Amino acid sequence: xxxxxxxxxxxxxxxxxxxxxxxxxxxxxxxxxxxxxxxxxxxxxxxxxxxxxxxxxxxxxxxxxxxxxxxxxxxxxxxxxxxxxxxxxxxxxxxxxxxxxxxxxxxxxxxxxxxxxxxxxxxxxxxxxxxxxxxxxxxxxxxxxxxxxxxxxxxxxxxxxxxxxxxxxxxxxxxxxxxxxxxxxxxxxxxxxxxxxxxxxxxxxxxxxxxxxxxxxxxxxxxxxxxxxxxxxxxxxxx
Amino acid sequence: xxxxxxxxxxxxxxxxxxxxxxxxxxxxxxxxxxxxxxxxxxxxxxxxxxxxxxxxxxxxxxxxxxxxxxxxxxxxxxxxxxxxxxxxxxxxxxxxxxxxxxxxxxxxxxxxxxxxxxxxxxxxxxxxxxxxxxxxxxxxxxxxxxxxxxxxxxxxxxxxxxxxxxxxxxxxxxxxxxxxxxxxxxxxxxxxxxxxxxxxxxxxxxxxxxxxxxxxxxxxxxxxxxxxxxxxxxxxxxxxxxxxxxxxxxxxxxxxxxxxxxxxxxxxxxxxxxxxxxxxxxxxxxxxxxxxxxxxxxxxxxxxxxxxxxxxxxxxxxxxxxxxxxxx
Numbered sequence: 357x358x359x360x361x362x363x364x365x366x367x368x369x370x371x372x373x374x375x376x377x378x379x380x381x382x383x384x385x386x387x388x389x390x391x392x393x394x395x396x397x398x399x400x401x402x403x404x405x406x407x408x409x410x411x412x413x414x415x416x417x418x419x420x421x422x423x424x425x426x427x428x429x430x431x432x433x434x435x436x437x438x439x440x441x442x443x444x445x446x447x448x449x450x451x452x453x454x455x456x457x458x459x460x461x462x463x464x465x466x467x468x469x470x471x472x473x474x475x476x477x478x479x480x481x482x483x484x485x486x487x488x489x490x491x492x493x494x495x496x497x498x499x500x501x502x503x504x505x506x507x508x509x510x511x512x513x514x515x516x517x518x519x520x521x522x523x524x525x526x527x528x529x530x531x532x533x534x535x536x537x538x539x540x541x542x543x544x545x546x547x548x549x550x551x552x553x554x555x556x557x558x559x560x561x562x563x564x565x566x567x568x569x570x571x572x573x574x575x576x577x578x579x580x581x582x583x584x585x586x587x588x589x590x591x592x593x594x595x
Numbered sequence: 596x597x598x599x600x601x602x603x604x605x606x607x608x609x610x611x612x613x614x615x616x617x618x619x620x621x622x623x624x625x626x627x628x629x630x631x632x633x634x635x636x637x638x639x640x641x642x643x644x645x646x647x648x649x650x651x652x653x654x655x656x657x658x659x660x661x662x663x664x665x666x667x668x669x670x671x672x673x674x675x676x677x678x679x680x681x682x683x684x685x686x687x688x689x690x691x692x693x694x695x696x697x698x699x700x701x702x703x704x705x706x707x708x709x710x711x712x713x714x715x716x717x718x719x720x721x722x723x724x725x726x727x728x729x730x731x732x733x734x735x736x737x738x739x740x741x742x743x744x745x746x747x748x749x750x751x752x753x754x755x756x757x758x759x760x761x762x763x764x765x766x767x768x769x770x771x772x773x774x775x776x777x778x779x780x781x782x783x784x785x786x787x788x789x790x791x792x793x794x795x796x797x798x799x800x801x802x803x804x805x806x807x808x809x810x811x812x813x814x815x816x817x818x819x820x821x822x823x824x825x826x827x828x829x830x831x832x833x834x835x836x837x838x839x840x841x842x843x844x845x846x847x848x849x850x851x852x853x854x855x856x857x858x859x860x861x862x863x864x865x866x867x868x869x870x871x872x873x874x875x876x877x878x879x880x881x882x883x884x885x886x887x888x889x890x891x892x893x894x895x896x897x898x899x900x901x902x903x904x905x906x907x908x909x910x911x912x913x914x915x916x917x918x919x920x921x922x923x
Contacts, residue, residue: 509901562909
């Protein structure tokens, strides 16, 4: 093992150190890219060309910007307020129950290939988070920032986990096609994409069980947080 | 065959929206760094508006080189802390509550139209052509459908609330400013992935792994493959970028060739082990950092912190599943 063989790895410690020292991630990634390219002897022009090509070809990653205007508009006309009022009118809705229902729906639809039916900008910010928060507010009244943030973060996490471990079952999803192409390139040709999708099912079930188990304890944990907060408020008043 | 709505036109639309935001930022005296913030978004929007024109005019190598320089400038602006949020005219809480009461559950309609129309277009307009013209870009069907859905949702929102499409863009500036540089990180990571492929980083990983692995311990190899996928995904922010490196470095030589593991479940569960890493890294900005900004969380790592217990447990589950399934 020589130093030359290790040079292409230089980007990895740069990314890790960049994060540890809290530099801006865009800068860290650019520096890591420059260092990796230059260390293996790419000239600066070719390197910049690679930068530009990949950046242009991955523009589709920014199309979520199209959704934000309508969300902003609806919010200024009371989308969140309405979501919270509606949830408050449902007697059985609790934060955890809403999240569990959403998780099952999102994972199920993801497995059918309908991944775009949810998402952080499309559904979590305008609908799910206000509803989950609304259920807790209906029960305990206005909540302090840390408890509110915890509930909102749970909504975002629920969306991520459900879709990650649902979508792989659907054979047309990019990951399955990527794995299929990789195996064929490396001379393993007797596998159909369908097999890859099927082997995602055990992990999908494990994800469902693990996250549901956590959510069953969420309502109690919110109640404990609220009690602790009310207690500390109380002591501040008497002190 | 021609296409009515191509992915390039969608990029123009993104570019136009970003340029409107640039104009609004320039006029916003309440933003302490309005000039550099506007420049950041102007450069970003230019790639969408003028990217294809540059390629047509200068040819690929030169155009990509120019865009490469633009990208470096973008990251310098962000890296020097020259981005900041502006000030926004917002409707009062009382106004919002009043229109919420007036509109009732109808206000959900435009928001629900986005997923509904996306899915309907994806399913119904696949391979649909009228007079030899495809209605939607067939290669990027979901994105084209998402674009149609967003426009329909804005029109429905306009009709319902009385607020214009331009007002919609104005309202979205608050959200875009909150997301800030994180909106661009996924594209930057795609760029880094490209450099890693060109530099053959995968080969180096394989050699490092060879030094430390005893090729006879099948359980240990499974652990190293799964944990390696998760860790490298955390660094690259994307399991797709980690997959070829780790699978070529560990799974193919040691597990498939060396231990006769069943390849289909091996690579599938390996990829899913990578997804556990996605849940634990700020590099996966569009899943972990953008939502924290969208939800206005005080701690931008809060979503990651909530996800860690599930991610770690599931990674352990994946290790066990892989071990018992691929050697069954």
